[in-house]
Each structure stands twice: as C-alpha cells, then as structure tokens.
Amino acid sequence: MGSVLIDRSSWPRDGRIGRITAGEYARSYLLLAAEINDSWAFYISEDPRTERVDELEADDFWATDEDTLQLVGEMAVVWADESQDAALEKEIFDIRSEWHRRRRRGSMIRSLFRRPGQSD
Template sequence: MGSVLIDRSSWPQDGRIGRITAGEYAGLYLLLAAEINGSWAFYISKDPRTGKSDELAHDDFWAEDEGAPRLVEEMAVEWAADSEDEALEKEIFDIRSEWHKRRRRGSVIRSLFRRPAQSD
C-alpha cells in the first residue's frame, strides 16, 4: 500500500481501494471513485471477512473535487497495490460488478438509438 495523488484525470474509472488508518473510520476500507459534476464518492466498509454480517460498519458520502484530497489525507489512507485492488474490492464491497452491468446496459441502449451512417 502506498500514497496516491487524488487527481480526476488519472483516477481509475472503477476507483481505488485502500485501508483507512486514522480518524472516525480507522480500520475500515475505502473505495474512492470519481463521480460526475466534480464530486467523489467515498464508499466505506468494515472487512466482511472479519465479523458478522449484521454487525458490519459501513457508510458512504460524496465530496467536491476541492475537499476530497484533504479528506483522504485526514483518513491517512494506505492504498492497496494494483495487484490486490480487484480482489479486495470484490471481497469487501463488490460494487464494481454492478457498475460494469450498468455500463454495458447503457452502451447497448445507446447503440440501439444510434442512426446508421447515411451514404451519399
């Protein structure tokens, strides 16, 4: 795990996952995703592998571009290595699979409404 620049232009489309080490959410995991309209989604969860599902701690909220880096810094997030990111997300959040389904549906719907190219 290491430090990462919170930058919308280079942020992965599916976000990044890390462990929060300070503050109110210390010990929980964060999935940080760049959203539309200059906001970031903070998805927070306890590791479901370490407790009972009815006792899981979780939260989510959104922050503006200007505030997101400060919040991540205050949380002292230790980012997962790229090689661990996908497996951790699936085990802890499993949100990305739904995002991928929605994107596929959206691209299918857009392709249905595109007009075929007209030849002159």
C-alpha cells in the same frame, strides 16, 4: 499498500481501494471513485472477512475535489497495491460488478437508438 496521487484525470474509472487508518472510520476500507463534475464518491465498509457480516458498519457520501484531498489526508488512507485492488474490491464491496452491468446496459441502449451510419 502505498501513497497515491489523487488526480481526477489519471484516477481509474472504477476507483481505488485503501485502508483507513485514522479517524471515525479507522480500520475500515475505502473505495474512492471520481464522480461527475467535481465530486468524488466515498464508499466505506468494515472488512466482511473479519467482522460479522450482519453487524458491519458501512457508509457512503460524496465530496468536492478540494474536500476529497483533505478527507483522504485526515483518514490517513493507505492505498492497496493496484495488483490487489480488484480482488479486494470484490471481497469488501462488490460494487464494481454492478457498475459494469450498468455500463453494458447503457451501451446496449445507446446502440439500439443509434441511427445507421452514426458513430459514438
């Protein structure tokens, strides 16, 4: 795990996973995803591999670009290595699979309503 530049233009579409090491959510995992306009989505969960699943603490909220940098700093997030990111996300959150289904569904709907000869 290491430090990461939080920049909307280079942030992965599916977000990044990190471990929160300070503050209210210390020891929880963070999935940070860039949302529309100037907001970021924070998905927070305790580790279901070590905690009782029926008693897991979790939270989610949105923050502006400026607030995101401050919040991530206050949380002292240690980011997962990109090679471990997908596996950790599936084990901890499993939100991305729903995002991928929605994107596919949206893409199929757009293709149904596209006029002949029209491109995306």
